[in-house]
Amino acid sequence: MTNTNQTDTIKIDPRCMGEDFMPAYSATGYILPCCYADNYNIEDFDSLMEDHLSIDNIEDIEKEVLNSKEWNNFFKLLKVTPELAPRSCKFYCGHNWSTANRIKLGDN
Numbered sequence: 001m002t003n004t005n006q007t008d009t010i011k012i013d014p015r016c017m018g019e020d021f022m023p024a025y026s027a028t029g030y031i032l033p034c035c036y037a038d039n040y041n042i043e044d045f046d047s048l049m050e051d052h053l054s055i056d057n058i059e060d061i062e063k064e065v066l067n068s069k070e071w072n073n074f075f076k077l078l079k080v081t082p083e084l085a086p087r088s089c090k091f092y093c094g095h096n097w098s099t100a101n102r103i104k105l106g107d108n
Contacts, residue, residue, distance in 0.1 A: 044086030
């Protein structure tokens with residue numbers, strides 16, 4: 001019998017929440033948490049790429065983007081439920097990734 005109940009735990013030390021945070025400007029016209037976010041997994045950051053957050057639609061990056069509901073939710077996700085963070089965050093800022101309850105074969 002196979003057990004596929006997996007629990008992923010990860011500790012993330014997000015550079016985007018540090019004092020020296022410098023957001024990235026994506027090729028798609030949005031501000032992202034870092035340059036690593038602007039890759040083939042960019043769909044993981046869809047919540048930060050709403051039309052009203054487009055560079056074309058903002059005047060004050062800090063006020064309209066970095067302090068937006070979407071960005072606040074993103075930072076909350078990193079702190080509270082890092083296992084749900086985008087793949088780039090886990091890879092570049094993650095530590096101690098472990099999987100408990102790996103697939104186990106029963107005694108046959």
